[in-house]
Amino acid sequence: MRSAVYRGPGDVRVEEVDRPQREASTDAIVRVTHTAICGSDLWFYRGQADRDVGSRVGHEPMGIVEEVGDGVRRVEPGDRVFAPFVISCGECEFCRRGLHTSCVDGESWSDHGGAQSEYVRVPHADGTLVRVPDRYADDEDALESVLPLTDVMGTGHHAAVSAGVDAAEECVVVGDGAVGLCAVLAARRLGAKQIVAVGHHEDRLSLAEDFGATETVLDTEDVDAAARVADLTGGGADHVMECVGAAGAMELAVDVCRPGGTVGYVGVPHGTDAEGLPVFDLFSDNITLAGGVAPVRAYAEDLLGDVLGGTLDPSPIFTKTVDLDDIAAGYRAMDEREALKVLVRP
Amino acid sequence: MRSAVYRGPGDVRVEEVDRPQREASTDAIVRVTHTAICGSDLWFYRGQADRDVGSRVGHEPMGIVEEVGDGVRRVEPGDRVFAPFVISCGECEFCRRGLHTSCVDGESWSDHGGAQSEYVRVPHADGTLVRVPDRYADDEDALESVLPLTDVMGTGHHAAVSAGVDAAEECVVVGDGAVGLCAVLAARRLGAKQIVAVGHHEDRLSLAEDFGATETVLDTEDVDAAARVADLTGGGADHVMECVGAAGAMELAVDVCRPGGTVGYVGVPHGTDAEGLPVFDLFSDNITLAGGVAPVRAYAEDLLGDVLGGTLDPSPIFTKTVDLDDIAAGYRAMDEREALKVLVRP
Known part of the structure; x- marks a missing residue:
């Protein structure tokens, strides 16, 4: 064969x-x-x-x-x-x-x-x-x-479940790959009222809107994506889905998570900083890190x-x-x- | 003054x-x-x-x-x-x-x-x-x-709450300092049935027993503490309290946590490996990391x-x-x- x-x-x-x-x-x-x-x-x-x-x-x-x-x-x-x-x-x-x-x-x-x-x-x-x-x-x-x-659909769903998305007021999806887009679908399905999708590609963020994202943030070198998300969510969201696995995406996810909130992560950790997590930010803000391989x-x-x-x-x-x-x-x-x-x- | x-x-x-x-x-x-x-x-x-x-x-x-x-x-x-x-x-x-x-x-x-x-x-x-x-x-x-x-008592309690200790079947406390000992008290107060305390000092582990630990593990160079805890808990506990903050203690906490379980951590991250968390172990076992500054x-x-x-x-x-x-x-x-x-x- x-x-x-x-x-x-x-x-x-x-x-x-x-x-x-x-x-x-x-x-x-x-x-x-x-x-x-x-x-x-x-x-x-x-x-x-x-x-x-x-x-x-x-x-x-x-x-x-x-x-x-x-x-x-x-x-x-x-x-x-x-x-x-x-x-x-x-x-x-x-x-x-x-x-x-x-x-x-x-x-x-x-x-x-x-x-x-x-x-x-x-x-x-x-x-x-x-x-x-x-x-x-x-x-x-x-x-x-x-x-x-x-x-990818089950993985995006796991991100949403791990992040505690329910009929949540606001949530953020970091990543506009297939998993991130599926996380948008999952968050909408679970009843999230505000879904902010952050990614690097306009066409994919457009699909995120089709899937239920209420706002999108194009993360480029010229944009402070974390500040933009903070603006949109009134200071960060309680429920953040990290759908990439790269160190920068995890940092952004923790950055836009409200103190006491939860980052649900499903991206296989990879890249040069794969071993690193922003542990001090997690610790000082009591942010829960939940999820894993879906x-x-x-x-x-x-x-x-x-x-x-x-x-x-x-x-x-x-x-x-x-x-x-x-x-x-x-x-x-x-x-x-x-x-x-x-x-x-x- | x-x-x-x-x-x-x-x-x-x-x-x-x-x-x-x-x-x-x-x-x-x-x-x-x-x-x-x-x-x-x-x-x-x-x-x-x-x-x-x-x-x-x-x-x-x-x-x-x-x-x-x-x-x-x-x-x-x-x-x-x-x-x-x-x-x-x-x-x-x-x-x-x-x-x-x-x-x-x-x-x-x-x-x-x-x-x-x-x-x-x-x-x-x-x-x-x-x-x-x-x-x-x-x-x-x-x-x-x-x-x-x-x-320390509030901090130990935060470890137990963050680890999801309730009337849990089994839990593990990593650390026999004042916070770890208070976590034992907190776990007992919350109804945990089995409380395994791991530490480096016999006298402190003796106090852990007074405080409600059902078993203690003296962690020395000659002892595989993780294996001993696994034996005692039938393969790891769903609720682990990390009460030290050193990289080695966090590694042990993740090691003795059952897949799908939660590590509640309250020890201020410090030491040469302070930035490091065993992210691949957390990820592959879907272990939730909760807690922070109490x-x-x-x-x-x-x-x-x-x-x-x-x-x-x-x-x-x-x-x-x-x-x-x-x-x-x-x-x-x-x-x-x-x-x-x-x-x-x-």
Whole structure:
């Protein structure tokens, strides 16, 4: 079968590899029909994160179940399914708590061949896979709206939940990538009255407005973004979503957080200052830092209901679609910011 | 009047200074009868924190009101009062929220002459001072139990509140200084069933047991303290109180926190790695970091009720008492760990 393989910075290629086989009775094999390129994939693509050369990539699979082992009960061949970016058993203490990212048997797709492939082996299929109801299983529009539940929509939602967004008076989203935009959607869905989106790109901030941002702040060298947010929010917000992971974004998030407020962060910490947090600012203002790697499996059914019901639609984040064979062009488009997020069809 | 003055590392002396005068109608002048040396005072004493040579020190005053300005309504001359380590107006948004440390008019005692003095000027007396009911105003035993409400008892309580300790199954206190021991008292008061105290000193851990710790772990070079705590708690606790502020203590706190749990931290970050937090561990385990500089004013009435009612007694943390004139001996005793915390009588 064909699979996207990392061959070094700037070089992701489609290669012929062995088709995966079931290895345990709880495995399923899924034929991938839709997947995506993630902003976090750009880190290894740009040489900013270590990755083994020759490893297969992608972690946002949706497709059709081809085979299941004897121990799989919740899905069967022919089902339309998707899976979050972390494999989880669904049965351990942490899965039961909704913290599937800490599953005692948790694994990443990298351990099993990436999701930017024709087929994936899915360990713990009952825990990992989410079934799309038959009624929507071949509805292409619906499926494009469901696909972000594999990662970015659940991650944006986790930012909002972690930041304590509820029917909050005001909140701030730092970051206008796919996750930040999904955080805007999540905050609106949770009832936030004022949603200030901060980012570096006018076109993305325009989409943030479509998604429910009440104000946007274009963060450029000429602008004191923190001061602008403080103006808009009357001195900072109690609920801030940090959706980038870079040190500068975290500093801005803490800066615009009101004393006693909460920063919900979901951006994987990276960059030269990755180890640093503005600890003195957090400490002196009693700002809570909550969040982490998003347990998107925990939110899947809830968000899926809204997507299929038509009240939540993150699909506008896909601004480009490529076939798997053209995935190199997809990476280039995201790297050069020509595309916000790329949908891939194996 | 006499006041303790910082003259350089290892050198705190009593000197003659001008007695403070009222400067605003909302000021009071308090004759200090009891105060204390704080673990955080040791940082400048040891040269580990910057402090202006010649500055007056101390931030835990209790005493008798001598004078009040025309605008002071809640206390009058003759009242027994104490004050937290931060001056607060009691009326702004943050004071109303219980975050007095973010008071818009907040100041520290250093700005007004330290509390290790015969007299202090108290700005915003109505907001800052807490009145001890007349019935207990001259009860020496009660007053020694009240004095820790100026700082360490409120700080330990803030650690417990920030860590989400309630009738929690298990919690961990990292640190066996006065704040850590008060956190044990606070956790017991809040109903924690298992309280594991971790520290470096057998005698202090023994006091932790008196205060309600169900188990103690002596953290020495020969012991893997994190593994021992994990054993005792079945893999880590959901509620961890970090009561030191050093990087190593924070690392241990995060290490013994269960995924999805909360570290409540109140130790002022300090040391060579002060800027560092184990951000990847926090992120990957979705551990919430809550707390900060403790708004002890917010907790004063509540804790005072328990102290005067006889159900909360932090006074055993005072293992030495000195007159103000002998305060140098008090600093030495704390620096050399001969004393846990020193009560000072001006």
